[in-house]
Amino acid sequence: MGTVNRAVFLDRDGVINKDHGYVHQVDDFEYIEGVFDACLSLKQMGYKLVVVTNQSGIARGMYSEDQFHSLTEWMDWNFADKGVDLDGIYYCPHHAEKGIGEYKVDCDCRKPKPGMLNDAAKFLKLDLSHSVMVGDKADDMLAAKAAGVPTRILVCSGKDIADDSEATVVLDSIVDVPAFLMSLK
Template structure:
């Protein structure tokens, strides 16, 4: 079976407003235009995969079950609007904080490429033809480490850093602008 490309999306700051450890549907607010952008990308035939660090789990700010419940709510909210995600990958670990199994230096926490490599293997994704849309350097570094050549840094989340700007192929305002660029290049 031939591998196909995908668009990898960070969650907080790209899909939803980054409210510092968003853990409930009440705290989850889609960024204006993000749903429509994902709808546009799906209409173009793109596979969408979420890759998100969730150190709030390791820090004890919310449980893994709470995260999974919110993720299910987000997934259904998007599906109801015609956006079916191919996969949602998350890292609950942190190398400096956390209890038990969550306190570890893993290979899935961005900037390491573990989530991308797992998605590539499980979903048969061609990483070299894929895109990453993130709001910080670690998102883009993880994509680069996985072989994703097209990396968009958006201004809708964390403040831009020099490292992030250097890792970016493009710097755009938000997911809506990213979808427009990808549509022009498709």
């Protein structure tokens, strides 16, 4: 029997880094404590790691795609320096109402729609039925549900969040995710 190609999908702001609102500069990027160790554990458990992030700040003209890519490259190197290779980074630069120019699009990639997860699944040949979503908003849970991801983990990351029925479980932060997934075996 072959191994299942499965992933943990990670929202960025509120999961990997503290959500200070439209984070687009290295100086404002503050990692959630323990994120590297947690991600290393997930990789050792056989999961691919895929970042899926809405970036409506691009659509709103608050920062450019180039600025987003520079920050993302820096983040990716930080993970690599800690021995964690991210398998994919997907982002949505659109917003149907608040977007400017070419970014004012009702796309299929902006969460709660499942486009980014589906694209990653196609490209990385993932089995979504064995994958996991870690997010800090209802939209993350809804996108995962729409993509057929059964394990949906809502993390508080220091914020009070409304309980969301689409989540499988609510945990304090990404640090708690590896132990929770081990408990499912």
